[in-house]
Structure formats: C-alpha cells, structure tokens
Amino acid sequence: MNLNYIEWYVVELGKHLSSAVPLDKQNSLLHETKNHLSSLVEEFQSQGMDEKTSQLAAIDRFGAPEKIAAQFLESLNSRQGRAFVTLLNLALFIAICVIVTGLILSPNELIRGGPIMTIVPIAMSYGLYTLLRGRRPTAKWLLLPTAMSVVIGLPSAYYLTAFTSNRGYLSHVMPYGALRKQVLGLRAEMQTQDKFLRPYMDSYRAALKDPKVKDGLKSGDKFSVPSYQHSNSKGVYVTIASAYKMKSLISQDSNLVQLQGSEFSVGTVKDRKPEVLTGPMTGHAFRQYFIEQLDSQRRSRIMDESALGQLEAGLNMSVFERAKLFAFWVATSTLLFGLPAAWIASWLAFLIRNSLRFRTRKIGLA
Amino acid sequence: MAFKGDLEALILAVLSDHALHGYEISKRIRSQSQEVLKYGEGQLYPALHKLEESGFIEAEWMLQDGKPDRKVYSITPKGREELERHRSAWAKFVSGVGGIFASHAVEGGK
Numbered sequence: 001m002n003l004n005y006i007e008w009y010v011v012e013l014g015k016h017l018s019s020a021v022p023l024d025k026q027n028s029l030l031h032e033t034k035n036h037l038s039s040l041v042e043e044f045q046s047q048g049m050d051e052k053t054s055q056l057a058a059i060d061r062f063g064a065p066e067k068i069a070a071q072f073l074e075s076l077n078s079r080q081g082r083a084f085v086t087l088l089n090l091a092l093f094i095a096i097c098v099i100v101t102g103l104i105l106s107p108n109e110l111i112r113g114g115p116i117m118t119i120v121p122i123a124m125s126y127g128l129y130t131l132l133r134g135r136r137p138t139a140k141w142l143l144l145p146t147a148m149s150v151v152i153g154l155p156s157a158y159y160l161t162a163f164t165s166n167r168g169y170l171s172h173v174m175p176y177g178a179l180r181k182q183v184l185g186l187r188a189e190m191q192t193q194d195k196f197l198r199p200y201m202d203s204y205r206a207a208l209k210d211p212k213v214k215d216g217l218k219s220g221d222k223f224s225v226p227s228y229q230h231s232n233s234k235g236v237y238v239t240i241a242s243a244y245k246m247k248s249l250i251s252q253d254s255n256l257v258q259l260q261g262s263e264f265s266v267g268t269v270k271d272r273k274p275e276v277l278t279g280p281m282t283g284h285a286f287r288q289y290f291i292e293q294l295d296s297q298r299r300s301r302i303m304d305e306s307a308l309g310q311l312e313a314g315l316n317m318s319v320f321e322r323a324k325l326f327a328f329w330v331a332t333s334t335l336l337f338g339l340p341a342a343w344i345a346s347w348l349a350f351l352i353r354n355s356l357r358f359r360t361r362k363i364g365l366a
Numbered sequence: 367m368a369f370k371g372d373l374e375a376l377i378l379a380v381l382s383d384h385a386l387h388g389y390e391i392s393k394r395i396r397s398q399s400q401e402v403l404k405y406g407e408g409q410l411y412p413a414l415h416k417l418e419e420s421g422f423i424e425a426e427w428m429l430q431d432g433k434p435d436r437k438v439y440s441i442t443p444k445g446r447e448e449l450e451r452h453r454s455a456w457a458k459f460v461s462g463v464g465g466i467f468a469s470h471a472v473e474g475g476k
Contacts, residue, residue, distance in 0.1 A: 062408040
C-alpha cells in the first residue's frame with residue numbers, strides 16, 4: 001500500500017515532537033500512529049473509499065499533528081507537579097545564566113577564553129529560537145550562531161584576553177600590537193625575576209644544606225630566614241610562603257627567627273600596625289618551606305617559558321596562518337562546546353515554553 | 367461530544383475486559399457508544415501515555431508475523447481501582463442530573 005499522506009503525517013508529528021520527547025517515546029508514538037492510521041485507511045477502504053480519500057479521512061479523524069504533539073507533551077509533564085517543574089526550569093535557567101556570566105567575568109583568562117565566546121552566542125540563539133518558535137532549529141540554523149560567534153566571539157576574545165592575559169592563550173586571535181606588548185612585558189618580568197629572585201633561590205638551596213634546618217631547631221636558637229622582597233602598593237615587604245599561609249606578611253627587617261618553646265616569633269610588620277607573628281615552626285617546617293619555594297619558582301618559570309613561546313609563535317604567525325587557526329578554533333569550539341550548549345539551551349527553552357504554555361492555558365489567556 | 371477529561375476513564379473501561387492496542391481501543395469506544403462519542407483519535411495516545419505513566423495500565427509490544435508490531439495495553443489492579451472511582455463518580459453525577467430532570471418533567475406534566 002502506498003502511504004504517502006500517512007508517511008507525511010508521521011513526519012509532521014515527529015517534527016513537532018522532536019526536541020522535547022525522549023527518543024524511545026517518540027519512536028513508540030510514531031510507530032503506533034502509523035499503525036493506527038493504516039488501520040483506519042483499511043477500514044475506510046473496506047467501506048468503498050479510494051486510497052487517497054481514505055488516507056485523508058484517516059488523518060482527519062486522527063486530528064492535527066501539532067495538537068496531538070501538544071497533548072503528548074502535556075502528558076509528559078503531568079507526571080510531576082507543574083509548578084515544581086516550572087520552578088525547576090526557571091532555577092536551571094537562572095543557574096546557567098549565573099554560571100555563564102561568572103565564566104565571562106572570571107579573572108582566569110583560561111576559563112573565560114575562547115570556548116565561552118562560542119558557547120554564549122550559540123546557546124543564546126538556539127535557546128531563543130526554540131523559545132519563540134517551539135521547535136529546535138534545523139541544521140541551517142547553525143550558520144547563525146557560528147556567524148554570531150565570529151562577529152561577537154572574535155572581538156570579545158580580543159578585548160577580554162588580549163589586554164589582560166600574558167599566558168599566550170588565544171595568541172592567534174590577538175592583535176599583533178597587543179601581542180608584541182605582552183611578549184616584551186613577559187620578557188622583562190622574567191629578567192626581573194632572574195635578577196632579584198635567583199639570589200634568594202640560591203640561598204634557599206644553601207639553607208637546605210644547613211645542619212640546623214636539616215636536623216631541627218632547639219628552643220632559643222636563632223636562625224636567619226633567607227627571603228626575597230615583594231612590593232605592593234603599601235610598601236616593600238619580605239614574604240615567605242609559610243607567613244603567607246598564616247595570612248600575613250613579615251617585615252623586611254624580620255628575617256631573624258627566634259624560637260620560643262615550641263613556637264617561633266618574628267618582628268613587627270613594617271608600614272602596618274606592629275604585630276608579632278607566632279606559630280609552630282621546626283627545622284622540618286623550614287626545610288619544607290624552602291623546598292616548596294624552589295618548586296614553586298621552578299613551576300612558575302616553566303609556565304612563563306611556555307607562555308612566552310606561545311606568544312612569540314603568535315607574533316611570528318602570518319595572517320593566513322592565523323586565519324586558518326582561527327577557523328579551526330571556531331570549528332572545534334562549535335563542535336565540542338557550541339553544539340552541546342545548543343542542545344541544552346533548546347531543551348531548557350522547550351521546558352520553559354511548555355511550562356509557560358500550560359500556565360497561560362490554565363488561566364484562560366490562550 | 368467533548369469528553370477530554372473522561373477519555374482516560376473510557377479507556378480504562380474498555381480495557382477492563384481485554385488487553386487491546388490503540389486502534390482497537392478507539393474502535394470499541396466508537397462502537398460501544400453507538401458513534402455518539404467522537405474525538406480526534408490521536409488524542410488517545412497522550413491519554414494512554416498518561417495512564418501508563420500513572421501505573422493504571424501497562425503496555426507490551428506484540429510481534430506479529432508479516433504485520434507491524436502492535437503495542438498492546440492492559441489494565442493494572444491500580445487501574446481497576448481508578449475505574450471504580452470513575453464509575454462511582456459517574457453514577458452519582460447521573461443520579462444527580464437524572465433527579466433534576468425527573469423532577470422538572472413531573473412539574474412540567476402537572
């Protein structure tokens with residue numbers, strides 16, 4: 001039997017269901033619908049109708065596909081309290097908005113970087129489309145969010161990362177001028193570190209060989225803590241990692257540690273209210289502190305070198321190479337982040353739309 | 367005649383004797399109501415889905431030789447209780463409305 005109209009009807013019903021109904025339920029309903037319509041066609045044909053007329057009569061008796069789909073969606077929601085579902089959807093929607101906003105405003109450039117620039121326009125366009133049209137956008141709609149990610153994402157990536165990051169992230173989409181500035185800045189920073197930190201690092205290495213540090217300190221022992229200077233807007237301080245853990249800074253002059261019983265104390269903090277820092281400190285703790293400092297310095301140097309390498313690579317890249325990388329960036333971001341985001345956004349939009357539709361119907365507005 | 371709210375009760379009633387597939391349920395509602403109850407037959411499936419989700423009916427796919435598989439529905443004990451509740455509510459409604467009509471028929475005849 002040629003089921004042209006029936007096939008068309010099943011496809012239409014599927015279109016109205018496609019975004020909000022789980023696949024197994026969708027398949028089941030469509031299969032049953034086709035069976036039901038086929039049986040009606042046979043019934044009408046046995047009454048003397050021709051094939052085409054009987055198909056149309058079967059569809060007429062079955063009802064409009066959008067109406068059936070709407071009722072089916074309602075039956076899906078009926079399992080749970082609708083007010084609860086509405087609240088849950090709104091809470092989810094708000095939570096996602098807060099998370100996305102937080103990601104964009106995050107001080108960490110790795111978090112707020114490129115993928116977010118793709119996720120936001122794609123999720124927004126898919127969500128809005130679904131909310132307004134009541135169906136998930138077709139493949140051609142991918143063009144719009146992709147275009148939006150290029151139009152919105154590229155300038156955003158420029159302004160949010162180029163002028164705040166010196167880690168080399170997204171260096172291929174940054175302006176040459178900003179990139180050059182960052183390369184020079186990072187090189188200068190590394191030179192400064194070499195000049196000022198290296199002596200302290202050397203003294204830490206030497207301290208690790210000190211028998212007092214190695215074997216532990218006794219009460220009343222005096223021990224000179226090698227430390228490096230750290231400046232901020234309040235003046236010049238000497239920092240040590242263990243003091244930082246105690247949420248304070250130690251005075252520039254207080255690199256002499258006096259053990260008192262099982263505790264240690266250091267002098268007052270310069271340019272701030274006098275205070276004495278105390279806390280348990282043993283030779284083992286000093287040793288640990290020096291090791292941590294050396295490790296931290298080594299890790300920091302590796303990261304700086306890697307960032308410098310990326311920045312320099314971006315600077316040396318031709319416009320053509322940059323364009324290629326940018327296209328790759330947009331494509332991978334779209335596939336890896338944009339499409340899942342689009343799916344989640346349209347799913348949420350569907351839930352919200354269904355909840356709102358139910359509410360308007362219930363109060364008699366529609 | 368619109369009976370959206372009662373469609374679920376009618377389905378339970380039809381299923382109380384036999385396990386049936388969607389088209390057969392629809393056909394029985396039509397024939398047993400002497401074609402009085404007419405509705406978009408597609409409405410049956412959201413109602414069936416709702417009843418299944420509520421645990422009033424259960425469904426099973428039946429394989430058929432040379433024909434498409436059919437999803438056959440049967441009533442559960444919980445569904446029978448629900449049907450009894452509907453029957454009792456309907457009996458009260460009919461009795462109430464019947465009482466009013468009877469009373470006015472008597473008055474009109476006087």
